[in-house]
Amino acid sequence: MDVRDLTKSALTLPWAISMFGVQQLANLVGARPSQRGLTGAASAFDSVSDAAAEQLDGWMKQTYKVGASVQGAAVDLMLLRAPEMNSSALMRMAAELQSGPLFQFIVKYGMPPVGWLDSFLVPRRDSEAVRQEFANKLYIISLVTQVHSALGLDTQSNPSLPAIIERAAAMETFPRLWATEGVGNYWGDQAWTRSGGIDPVGLLNDASTAALPPWSLTMLHAGIGMSFAKKVLAGLETTTPPEAVRSGIARFATLCRHSSRPGYTGAALESLGLATRTLYPNLVPVLDREIPSVDRTLHGYFWHGAGRAMYFDPMNMLPSVNAPWRAIRRLETEAPHPLAYRNALSGLSWAITVVNMRHPSVMEAFLRHHADVARANDAFGNGVASSLMMRYDTTRDDARIAPFIHNRPSDQAVAAAWQSLITLPCAEALRATYGELSQNGRLEELFHDADHS
Amino acid sequence: MRELAKSMVGFSWAVGLFGFQQLNKMMGTAVESPQVTAAQLDDVSRAAQRHLTADYSQQFEAGDTWQRRVIDALFDAASMQSFDPRAIASSMDPRPLMNDIDPRRMFESGIEMMQRPLDVLRTSPTTTTRPTAG
Numbered sequence: 001m002d003v004r005d006l007t008k009s010a011l012t013l014p015w016a017i018s019m020f021g022v023q024q025l026a027n028l029v030g031a032r033p034s035q036r037g038l039t040g041a042a043s044a045f046d047s048v049s050d051a052a053a054e055q056l057d058g059w060m061k062q063t064y065k066v067g068a069s070v071q072g073a074a075v076d077l078m079l080l081r082a083p084e085m086n087s088s089a090l091m092r093m094a095a096e097l098q099s100g101p102l103f104q105f106i107v108k109y110g111m112p113p114v115g116w117l118d119s120f121l122v123p124r125r126d127s128e129a130v131r132q133e134f135a136n137k138l139y140i141i142s143l144v145t146q147v148h149s150a151l152g153l154d155t156q157s158n159p160s161l162p163a164i165i166e167r168a169a170a171m172e173t174f175p176r177l178w179a180t181e182g183v184g185n186y187w188g189d190q191a192w193t194r195s196g197g198i199d200p201v202g203l204l205n206d207a208s209t210a211a212l213p214p215w216s217l218t219m220l221h222a223g224i225g226m227s228f229a230k231k232v233l234a235g236l237e238t239t240t241p242p243e244a245v246r247s248g249i250a251r252f253a254t255l256c257r258h259s260s261r262p263g264y265t266g267a268a269l270e271s272l273g274l275a276t277r278t279l280y281p282n283l284v285p286v287l288d289r290e291i292p293s294v295d296r297t298l299h300g301y302f303w304h305g306a307g308r309a310m311y312f313d314p315m316n317m318l319p320s321v322n323a324p325w326r327a328i329r330r331l332e333t334e335a336p337h338p339l340a341y342r343n344a345l346s347g348l349s350w351a352i353t354v355v356n357m358r359h360p361s362v363m364e365a366f367l368r369h370h371a372d373v374a375r376a377n378d379a380f381g382n383g384v385a386s387s388l389m390m391r392y393d394t395t396r397d398d399a400r401i402a403p404f405i406h407n408r409p410s411d412q413a414v415a416a417a418w419q420s421l422i423t424l425p426c427a428e429a430l431r432a433t434y435g436e437l438s439q440n441g442r443l444e445e446l447f448h449d450a451d452h453s
Numbered sequence: 454m455r456e457l458a459k460s461m462v463g464f465s466w467a468v469g470l471f472g473f474q475q476l477n478k479m480m481g482t483a484v485e486s487p488q489v490t491a492a493q494l495d496d497v498s499r500a501a502q503r504h505l506t507a508d509y510s511q512q513f514e515a516g517d518t519w520q521r522r523v524i525d526a527l528f529d530a531a532s533m534q535s536f537d538p539r540a541i542a543s544s545m546d547p548r549p550l551m552n553d554i555d556p557r558r559m560f561e562s563g564i565e566m567m568q569r570p571l572d573v574l575r576t577s578p579t580t581t582t583r584p585t586a587g
């Protein structure tokens with residue numbers, strides 16, 4: 001074969017594609033529109049697209065996947081439907097690009113006006129709250145992704161972990177929590193580089209980290225768990241044999257146990273669900289199926305993390321597709337059994353609370369729509385209380401904790417729900433439960449629905 | 454309809470990217486042998502061909518055979534392998550192609566394609582109601 005054959009092939013392709021296009025057009029306009037005809041045409045287009053996509057290499061393949069997802073979502077939006085797209089490729093690309101200037105620019109300047117405009121599609125009573133919630137989520141995303149620059153972390157200097165945490169301690173109380181989680185993730189990533197790919201040990205429990213302040217420990221553990229999860233999940237696919245999936249789960253659990261302090265391992269384990277649901281959502285059912293045969297205690301933590309991730313799902317992010325909290329409905333369809341549902345609900349309420357604590361109006365709007373769900377399942381209260389205890393443990397000097405707990409909504413029904421679902425259980429949790437967990441070295445219980453896991 | 458719209462958009466995206474990639478390879482900006490590039494092009498062409506009905510497939514074959522003959526003639530002439538103007542003219546002669554493609558049939562198909570949607574509209578039940586007394 002030579003250039004002559006290549007030229008022939010190159011000219012055959014546009015001819016074949018043109019004939020294919022004419023054929024499909026003839027099929028579509030030549031008969032009365034029927035569901036069967038439309039489906040047939042769609043599958044014909046898909047099969048040629050698949051054949052072309054199969055030949056794409058490297059970044060072109062990734063570009064195709066992302067572009068196809070975005071275009072599919074655009075078609076959904078044009079037809080006034082909630083976009084359905086597999087966010088895993090998009091999220092992984094975003095995760096890779098997140099420290100880049102384009103991502104930061106989009107988060108800082110592109111998304112706020114989009115959210116503001118989109119909030120006009122929401123009924124007026126909720127629009128202010130969902131607009132605020134959208135802004136809060138963007139703020140958290142920028143905090144987590146800018147932790148390197150905020151704390152002056154680079155690959156050249158090698159400060160010790162206690163030294164980095166000292167810098168984080170100088171931050172304002174609200175961002176400090178997220179910065180600490182980001183530091184844990186950074187520390188985990190650095191450990192992989194230092195060990196040359198060998199599974200690291202002793203990240204938070206060796207002598208060099210003995211000076212870490214207690215307030216930093218829960219979120220540091222959550223951060224290293226995220227780093228371990230990303231590493232292990234990168235080697236798994238939906239087609240991976242079950243034994244290999246189980247071995248990956250066992251490796252993750254071992255990594256967490258070998259680097260965690262007693263009573264904090266759960267905080268690291270929980271990140272497996274967060275990472276899986278965010279970066280590899282198609283692996284959630286696979287891990288749910290295999291986890292019980294490897295490590296039963298991991299199951300509840302996994303679903304708690306998955307619930308936290310559902311809250312940050314980009315598909316639920318825009319105000320118009322968020323309110324009235326579509327994540328609650330998704331949780332019902334995604335959680336395959338009661339343990340999953342309870343822990344995911346706990347994780348979801350955990351996230352809503354900690355992200356929007358400065359703006360109780362968001363939780364008020366949530367309760368206006370979903371107080372029945374919250375009353376029907378005490379996992380909601382568990383999530384809210386755990387979240388506040390974690391916030392208290394990390395930044396007990398935060399002046400917003402008490403105002404949130406004792407908030408008085410103007411709407412009578414919401415005020416009653418707030419009193420029974422937030423004020424009473426959270427005041428009790430901070431008065432008694434927190435001290436008990438802290439003294440007995442069991443703060444990891446804050447990262448799952450401990451009563452039912 | 455939504456799925457069809459998505460498939461059509463995805464199709465143009467996939468074929469566009471694929472074309473861009475193959476063009477890059479042919480221009481020599483990517484390291485790949487011409488055999489591999491040609492085989493990839495053929496794979497996608499075959500995938501499109503599989504969805505052609507007998508009529509369209511015949512027309513495709515006729516066009517493809519003609520363009521391949523033209524390429525052969527041009528390459529032969531360029532490499533001075535056989536510089537016979539009559540042979541070149543005969544291989545570029547589009548009359549066999551016109552016989553196979555049958556322009557009359559193509560024209561009729563085009564007219565029919567435009568006619569059918571109009572027929573569908575004409576025969577669809579009318580929604581207007583006659584005014585009734587009382």
